[in-house]
Amino acid sequence: xxxxxxxxxxxxxxxxxxxxxxxxxxxxxTPLLPFVGDGGPVIRLKAECxxxxxxxxxxxxxxxxxxxxxxxxxxxxxxASAGNFGQGLAFAAARxxxxxxxxxxxxxxxxxxxxxxxxxxxxxxxxxxxxxxxxMTRQTGAGDGLFVHPVCExxxxxxxxxxxxxxxxxxxxxxxxxxxxxxxxxxxGIALAMRGLGxxxxxxxxxxxxxxxxxxxxxxxxxxxxERQASFVDGIGxxxxxxxxxxxxSELVDEVITVSIAEAKRGVRLAAENSHLIVEGAAGVSLSxxxxxxGERVVAVLSGGNIDRRELCxxxxxxxxxxx
Amino acid sequence: xxxxxxxxxxxxxxxxxxxxxxxxxxxxxTPLLPFVGDGGPVIRLKAECxxxxxxxxxxxxxxxxxxxxxxxxxxxxxxASAGNFGQGLAFAAARxxxxxxxxxxxxxxxxxxxxxxxxxxxxxxxxxxxxxxxxMTRQTGAGDGLFVHPVCExxxxxxxxxxxxxxxxxxxxxxxxxxxxxxxxxxxGIALAMRGLGxxxxxxxxxxxxxxxxxxxxxxxxxxxxERQASFVDGIGxxxxxxxxxxxxSELVDEVITVSIAEAKRGVRLAAENSHLIVEGAAGVSLSxxxxxxGERVVAVLSGGNIDRRELCxxxxxxxxxxx
Numbered sequence: 001x002x003x004x005x006x007x008x009x010x011x012x013x014x015x016x017x018x019x020x021x022x023x024x025x026x027x028x029x030t031p032l033l034p035f036v037g038d039g040g041p042v043i044r045l046k047a048e049c050x051x052x053x054x055x056x057x058x059x060x061x062x063x064x065x066x067x068x069x070x071x072x073x074x075x076x077x078x079x080a081s082a083g084n085f086g087q088g089l090a091f092a093a094a095r096x097x098x099x100x101x102x103x104x105x106x107x108x109x110x111x112x113x114x115x116x117x118x119x120x121x122x123x124x125x126x127x128x129x130x131x132x133x134x135x136m137t138r139q140t141g142a143g144d145g146l147f148v149h150p151v152c153e154x155x156x157x158x159x160x161x162x163x164x165x166x167x168x169x170x171x172x173x174x175x176x177x178x179x180x181x182x183x184x185x186x187x188x189g190i191a192l193a194m195r196g197l198g199x200x201x202x203x204x205x206x207x208x209x210x211x212x213x214x215x216x217x218x219x220x221x222x223x224x225x226x227e228r229q230a231s232f233v234d235g236i237g238x239x240x241x242x243x244x245x246x247x248x249x250s251e252l253v254d255e256v257i258t259v260s261i262a263e264a265k266r267g268v269r270l271a272a273e274n275s276h277l278i279v280e281g282a283a284g285v286s287l288s289x290x291x292x293x294x295g296e297r298v299v300a301v302l303s304g305g306n307i308d309r310r311e312l313c314x315x316x317x318x319x320x321x322x323x324x
Numbered sequence: 325x326x327x328x329x330x331x332x333x334x335x336x337x338x339x340x341x342x343x344x345x346x347x348x349x350x351x352x353x354t355p356l357l358p359f360v361g362d363g364g365p366v367i368r369l370k371a372e373c374x375x376x377x378x379x380x381x382x383x384x385x386x387x388x389x390x391x392x393x394x395x396x397x398x399x400x401x402x403x404a405s406a407g408n409f410g411q412g413l414a415f416a417a418a419r420x421x422x423x424x425x426x427x428x429x430x431x432x433x434x435x436x437x438x439x440x441x442x443x444x445x446x447x448x449x450x451x452x453x454x455x456x457x458x459x460m461t462r463q464t465g466a467g468d469g470l471f472v473h474p475v476c477e478x479x480x481x482x483x484x485x486x487x488x489x490x491x492x493x494x495x496x497x498x499x500x501x502x503x504x505x506x507x508x509x510x511x512x513g514i515a516l517a518m519r520g521l522g523x524x525x526x527x528x529x530x531x532x533x534x535x536x537x538x539x540x541x542x543x544x545x546x547x548x549x550x551e552r553q554a555s556f557v558d559g560i561g562x563x564x565x566x567x568x569x570x571x572x573x574s575e576l577v578d579e580v581i582t583v584s585i586a587e588a589k590r591g592v593r594l595a596a597e598n599s600h601l602i603v604e605g606a607a608g609v610s611l612s613x614x615x616x617x618x619g620e621r622v623v624a625v626l627s628g629g630n631i632d633r634r635e636l637c638x639x640x641x642x643x644x645x646x647x648x
Contacts, residue, residue: 031355036376049600050371052360276373276602276629305600313637 003244006154007192016193019059019158020165022066026092027051027059027162032170032299035287036274041298043290044171045271046163049279049305053087053115055235056163056186056303057150061088063159064148065096073098076145080104080134083112084235084304085150090119101144105131109234112306151183152244160189161196167299168199176295178257180282180303181205181214182236184245190301191252201299202254206289208264208281211237214249215256222246232311233264233281235304255293263288265315271302272316280307327568330478331516340517343383343482344489346390350416351375351383351486356494356623359611360598365622367614368495369595370487373603373629377411377439379559380487380510380627381474385412387483388472389420397422400469404428404458407436408559408628409474414443425468429455433558436630475507476568484513491623492523500619502581504606504627505529505538506560508569514625515576525623526578530613532588532605535561538573539580546570556635557588557605559628579617587612589639595626596640604631 001009030050035043048056065077076099079089086102093100100121104113105128113123124142126134134140138147150156167177167190177194179187191203205214210229217223223241231237241249259267267284270291271277279287283302290300325333354374359367372380389401400423403413410426417424424445428437429452437447448466450458458464462471474480491501491514501518503511515527529538534553541547547565555561565573583591591608594615595601603611607626614624 028355028358031352031374033374034352034376047374050355050357052358054600272602273633276378278596278600278602309597309640313640316633316637 002247003152003154004247007157007248010154010158011192011196015154015158016161016165016196019063020162022063023059023159023162026062026095029166032167033275035300037270037291040291041293041295043287043298043300044174045275045277045287046167046299046301047277048163049277049283049302053084053091054305055084055088056160057084058088058091059162060156060159060185061085062092064153064155065089065092065098067155068146073146076100077148078103078140078142078144078146079148079150080131080140081150082108082234084306086116086121087112089148090116090121093121094119099145101140101142103131103134103140109306109308151185152242156185157189157192160186161193163301164190164193165197168194168197171297171299172199174201174297174299176202176204176293176298177301178204178206178286178290178293178298179301180236180286181207182238182282183242184214184249186301186303188245188248188252195252202295203252204289204293205253205256206285207256207258208233208237208285209258209260211239212258213238213241214253215258217241217246217249218256231261231281233261233285235280235282236285257289257293259285259288268307268312268315272312277302278305278307278312280304326571327476327478328571331481331572334478334482335516335520339478339482340485340489340520343387344486346387347383347483347486350386350419353490356491357599359624361594361615364615365617365619367611367622367624368498369599369601369611370491370623370625371601372487373601373607373626377408377415378629379408379412380484381408382412382415383486384480384483384509385409386416388477388479389413389416389422391479392470397470400424401472402427402464402466402468402470403472403474404455404464405474406432406558408630410440410445411436413472414440414445417445418443423469425464425466427455427458427464433630433632475509476566480509481513481516484510485517487625488514488517489521492518492521495621495623496523498525498621498623500526500528500617500622501625502528502530502610502614502617502622503625504560504610505531506562506606507566508538508573510625510627512569512572512576519576526619527576528613528617529577529580530609531580531582532557532561532609533582533584535563536582537562537565538577539582541565541570541573542580555585555605557585557609559604559606560609581613581617583609583612592631592636592639596636601626602629602631602636604628
């Protein structure tokens with residue numbers, strides 16, 4: 001059965017409502033904050049950077065675990081993650097007393113790995129290519145329990161859908177929702193919830209110009225492998241849309257906006273200066289895309305806040321001019 | 325009639341409920357965020373740094389203006405403010421089309437004065453002693469309209485009380501509420517609302533050790549003038565509790581905690597790192613005091629987020645060690 005069919009089947013069986021219940025003790029209902037800008041569309045910020053451990057992933061992680069019995073998890077659970085999903089899963093697993101093994105790429109942020117370890121997870125660091133192979137094959141080679149994929153997993157997508165419900169309830173008049181796309185699980189979940197409620201908002205994906213596989217897939221009509229340059233925007237931007245995700249993304253996404261590195265930095269800076277939120281690069285992309293998009297009442301989903309402090313201060317410092 | 329009697333009279337006349345209504349279109353209901361710490365009491369953060377213009381003062385300012393008719397405001401409105409109140413009042417006055425004159429001390433942050441001007445306010449900068457005289461006498465010498473005091477004003481205190489309602493509703497089990505004290509209007513408002521609801525939480529004031537007039541007043545039994553050293557904690561810490569405020573503060577405050585500069589910086593750092601919030605020094609004092617206070621379920625009121633970016637980055641940088 002395809003991922004899309006699995007998701008549709010779970011939704012038909014009440015999976016959206018169940019997800020709201022499942023995450024209640026783990027994730028918070030984040031505020032939808034009015035953004036005080038300088039003209040442009042009316043923007044509200046879905047501030048997922050305020051979640052425990054600083055990212056929306058705690059929703060997905062807690063919902064995935066809720067879908068399995070203690071018996072199914074008796075050998076523990078394993079995942080592949082560059083950071084945020086692993087942190088969310090470590091938090092949820094620790095609360096339920098389930099052993100967790102996280103497989104991370106060697107470019108993962110040390111601070112995120114430290115948090116996972118402090119929550120009791122075992123962390124294995126792999127060369128990037130080996131890690132990507134685990135992502136694709138779901139084989140860790142370590143026999144460390146039930147494998148949970150950070151993106152292509154119905155429970156992950158339904159966990160993310162809880163954001164869509166909250167947006168629809170808090171701002172029914174929103175006409176556009178801008179969401180950063182890494183694997184595509186976040187935007188798919190949000191879109192499925194809003195469509196399920198009959199909400200008509202346009203669902204706009206945003207990517208960083210140095211790694212924009214979704215824009216490339218829409219141009220080609222199918223997933224293609226692209227060139228990717230590394231940047232401070234580390235939460236999104238792979239080399240290719242996952243084949244399993246394409247049927248969902250091609251149906252649910254109305255538009256893709258690509259943002260430059262300078263614009264992404266501007267988004268991070270505006271979130272800090274105008275809204276007093278610390279956001280990571282992907283969320284800066286989202287705010288920047290929202291500022292430039294068509295739409296009058298626009299939600300920018302700020303996916304997370306886990307940015308390196310030195311990077312944050314470099315970005316904030318760029319605009320600091322000495323006083324006369 | 326004393327300020328305390330005026331406040332009590334307004335409360336008896338439904339002023340608390342009226343304030344909630346009056347601020348609705350100006351201030352947001354801020355979230356009460358679980359703080360993920362490292363042991364200690366269970367802490368939730370009342371994140372007033374997320375208000376438009378980054379401080380709780382927008383509540384007070386919008387409530388004060390709501391208390392006056394267009395006729396009473398026909399010559400405009402004036403206030404004395406070092407920044408946050410002036411910003412909130414500029415925002416509320418601009419929405420109602422009322423001319424505003426702000427009288428600021430010469431140590432006010434330039435960025436705050438710029439925001440007031442961008443909202444249409446006229447800003448007058450005075451030497452600190454002249455400014456303090458305006459604060460004490462309410463005489464601007466400029467004939468610029470109805471004078472609104474940033475602290476000793478029933479509408480200000482009742483505007484702040486809306487925070488107490490929200491805390492009581494969102495976390496009825498809270499046993500301690502920690503509030504930074506500058507003039508004392510914030511803690512008085514919160515305490516009045518919570519007491520009015522019959523809520524039993526201990527009301528704990530916090531001050532910075534370099535300027536702690538409330539602790540000195542409690543020790544002496546009445547307001548006394550103290551030595552004050554300037555620091556990055558610019559939102560609180562005067563040289564003396566205002567005589568008008570003392571009857572309220574002496575009745576409503578259960579305890580005063582004094583925090584060192586290093587602890588205040590730690591509070592700012594933890595808010596940024598663990599909660600992805602940018603907070604000003606006074607809010608760092610609050611979080612730090614909450615971490616060390618007696619109590620099991622503690623609210624730290626994070627009064628605002630208007631910290632100089634360079635100061636923020638210095639504080640964040642203090643703890644950054646080069647990676648091996």
